[in-house]
Amino acid sequence: MIKLQVIIGSAIIRRLGGVEVGMKPWKRTIFQHSPLCVRKVLANLEAVKRNGTRHGGDYKKHYENIDMLRILSEDHSDEKLERLNALLAACRTNIPYYRESIPTEELTSLKEIAKLPLLRKEDLRGNLDRYSNAEPVLGFWHGTTGGTSGQMEFLRDLRSLHYEYALYDRLYGFAAGVSNVKKARFSNVPIAGPTSHTPPFWMEVSKMNQLQCSVYHLDEESYAGYLQAIANFGADIGTGYAFLWLRLAEEALAHKDDRLKLKAVVSDSEGMTQKQKQMVEKAFACKVFQTYGTSEVGMIAVQCEQGHYHILDRVIVEILDEAGEPMPDGLDGEIAVTDLWSTDAPFLRYCPGDRGILQPSGCSCGWQGPYLEKLTGRVRDYIVTAEGRKVNHTARIMAGIPGVRVFQYIQDEPGQLHICVETREGFEPEKMKSVHKNARKIIGEMRITWEVVEQIEKSPSGKIKTVIRNFE
Ligand SMILES: [Zn+2]
Numbered sequence: 001m002i003k004l005q006v007i008i009g010s011a012i013i014r015r016l017g018g019v020e021v022g023m024k025p026w027k028r029t030i031f032q033h034s035p036l037c038v039r040k041v042l043a044n045l046e047a048v049k050r051n052g053t054r055h056g057g058d059y060k061k062h063y064e065n066i067d068m069l070r071i072l073s074e075d076h077s078d079e080k081l082e083r084l085n086a087l088l089a090a091c092r093t094n095i096p097y098y099r100e101s102i103p104t105e106e107l108t109s110l111k112e113i114a115k116l117p118l119l120r121k122e123d124l125r126g127n128l129d130r131y132s133n134a135e136p137v138l139g140f141w142h143g144t145t146g147g148t149s150g151q152m153e154f155l156r157d158l159r160s161l162h163y164e165y166a167l168y169d170r171l172y173g174f175a176a177g178v179s180n181v182k183k184a185r186f187s188n189v190p191i192a193g194p195t196s197h198t199p200p201f202w203m204e205v206s207k208m209n210q211l212q213c214s215v216y217h218l219d220e221e222s223y224a225g226y227l228q229a230i231a232n233f234g235a236d237i238g239t240g241y242a243f244l245w246l247r248l249a250e251e252a253l254a255h256k257d258d259r260l261k262l263k264a265v266v267s268d269s270e271g272m273t274q275k276q277k278q279m280v281e282k283a284f285a286c287k288v289f290q291t292y293g294t295s296e297v298g299m300i301a302v303q304c305e306q307g308h309y310h311i312l313d314r315v316i317v318e319i320l321d322e323a324g325e326p327m328p329d330g331l332d333g334e335i336a337v338t339d340l341w342s343t344d345a346p347f348l349r350y351c352p353g354d355r356g357i358l359q360p361s362g363c364s365c366g367w368q369g370p371y372l373e374k375l376t377g378r379v380r381d382y383i384v385t386a387e388g389r390k391v392n393h394t395a396r397i398m399a400g401i402p403g404v405r406v407f408q409y410i411q412d413e414p415g416q417l418h419i420c421v422e423t424r425e426g427f428e429p430e431k432m433k434s435v436h437k438n439a440r441k442i443i444g445e446m447r448i449t450w451e452v453v454e455q456i457e458k459s460p461s462g463k464i465k466t467v468i469r470n471f472e
Helices: 010-014 025-032 036-054 059-065 068-073 077-094 096-101 110-115 158-176 223-233 242-254 274-284 429-443
Strands: 140-145 152-157 183-187 202-205 210-214 237-240 264-267 287-289 291-294 298-303 309-311 315-320 332-339 354-359 371-378 404-411 416-423 447-452 467-469
Touching (some): 036 158, 110 315, 140 158, 158 264, 158 298, 210 223, 332 371, 416 429, 429 447
Parallel strands (some): 183 210
Antiparallel strands (some): 140 152, 298 309, 404 416
16 A cells, blocks of 8 residues: 655645644644644644634734625725835835835836835845834734745734635635535644554644644545545535645545535645546535645635636736746746735735736636736746655755755656755755655655755756756
């Protein structure tokens, strides 16, 4: 039996995640080694803490005011412009970097956002003081995200978080058609030991009205247990990783097992094709809403029945060419996103490293407003396991290794990986041993070699490709 070690879509782990019981490494260790009853208590305590952060501030007010159908189906350009000008005014006053770098006059159209400087990961790295308010109104959520040049820390204004979580909760309700939605969630919370073959691989977190399901144990033998547990829990919707819902759907369909019916699946990632989405819809007799977002700015767009990602009222999305200039609608380019709510830690024209094609309006689903017709890829790329699985979230293999300026994976065949490392002060070759352990956790056994190189090759556009794959 091949255990499903990890099949984790790219955007997903980069995300803060819809309603997750994520935790710090030391907590995770205690959690993993505790008996089930203790884990349940710990998970609920964590949930209470997280709910406190997420549902504070104006969350309640937002939740009461949000009309999800209106947000998805109407154009919000005027409101966005107004909010953008308010954001810029606050930036001029409170954010050191923007005091001098943004024009003093108000913008008169959303297109004029191009007058503002772009924000890239390398700008933020080590520079959070310059890009945040020293005296934030509500405070920050501290996040980290992976990337080609290692982990990056960032701050999110809690105001942005509160609005986003109100949106999430409304989206769940909108998708399910009920309030007080019960969720079954696939995310990387450690429910059971990674090599455990004994269920349960799921755990009820009552404080979140949620059945937390392990991503590490779903396979052709355990699938039926998952279906039954989710059905017993009475889940209205499925959330979390799109790929795991697809996996569960594949097993259910293959075994003609229709015991689980859901009202909807609302994934916190994209990644399923339209055909795969239809499989999930068929397996659980429900609709699927994939979302697109990043951990730094949160949820950006929600997918419609046509497979297009409609941009939410909380962000502005632009598409840029290689020189960072705006591209005409309908052409593939780099995504820049502005979070209209993160006032004290602005993400203004932030480039998360994704690519897509933008259309201003006219989707045949009937929802107005701009949408991403396609997400065409990211600066990150996948690696292929010995079993032929494509794994997107690969930066974590290099987690915890100091003194790495940039790295690049070169893959000549499935199951093998060569890592080129451009180092800086503080690099410790000894620490590279941990790539094996990291990789095992993420993608299973890989044959890994590595070397220090003077300079990693860049593409003509100046980007470093995370993965160079020398096979089809
Ligand atoms: Zn649409």
